[in-house]
Amino acid sequence: MITTMNTTDENSRRGNGQELRFVVDFMAGRLATWLRVLGFDAVYLGRPADPEIMRIALTEDRLVLTRNRQLAGTERPRVVVLESETVAEQLAELNARFRLVHEMHPFTRCAECNAELVHAARSRARDRVPPYIFETHAEFGYCPDCDKFYWRGSHWTAMRRNITLLERRT
Numbered sequence: 001m002i003t004t005m006n007t008t009d010e011n012s013r014r015g016n017g018q019e020l021r022f023v024v025d026f027m028a029g030r031l032a033t034w035l036r037v038l039g040f041d042a043v044y045l046g047r048p049a050d051p052e053i054m055r056i057a058l059t060e061d062r063l064v065l066t067r068n069r070q071l072a073g074t075e076r077p078r079v080v081v082l083e084s085e086t087v088a089e090q091l092a093e094l095n096a097r098f099r100l101v102h103e104m105h106p107f108t109r110c111a112e113c114n115a116e117l118v119h120a121a122r123s124r125a126r127d128r129v130p131p132y133i134f135e136t137h138a139e140f141g142y143c144p145d146c147d148k149f150y151w152r153g154s155h156w157t158a159m160r161r162n163i164t165l166l167e168r169r170t
Helices: 010-014 026-037 050-060 087-098 131-136 154-168
Strands: 002-004 021-024 041-044 063-066 079-082 118-120 140-143 148-150
Parallel strands (some): 021 041, 021 063
8 A cells, every 4th residue: 555645646747748757765776676677767865865855856846755654744745655565566556556557668767877778789789798698689778877788688588577467467
């Protein structure tokens, strides 16, 4: 179950063409990574910094995701308190509330830094990925912010399975 500590209707807000954007506190770091894998803009602060989280939420129009009930309160806009401890259950909570599966664009963001991935010419990946990967893959994604390459390997297959499970839960 998700508890939202305000009266803002996020679904009607998004009806105006706004996409879901999150700021995730240090208690839910793995969730931030998975939101990025699903293609959502998810800022993650890896340390306790409640004032900074609230500043980011307000200035960048983001929903706060936390397990910290003390962070929530009636004066705090759009704080979502997650009840579940596991990432799979947290994603299920968010999906039930915000219909994530209808808005996700998997594998379009960097799981590390949250930047949008771009297509990389295969030649650009030549000396940047393991030789076997270069020889067996034709397409690569690239993060221009943290200089990381992505490809459809065994991790991609495992993540795709988890995404399919999330989709089936709806």
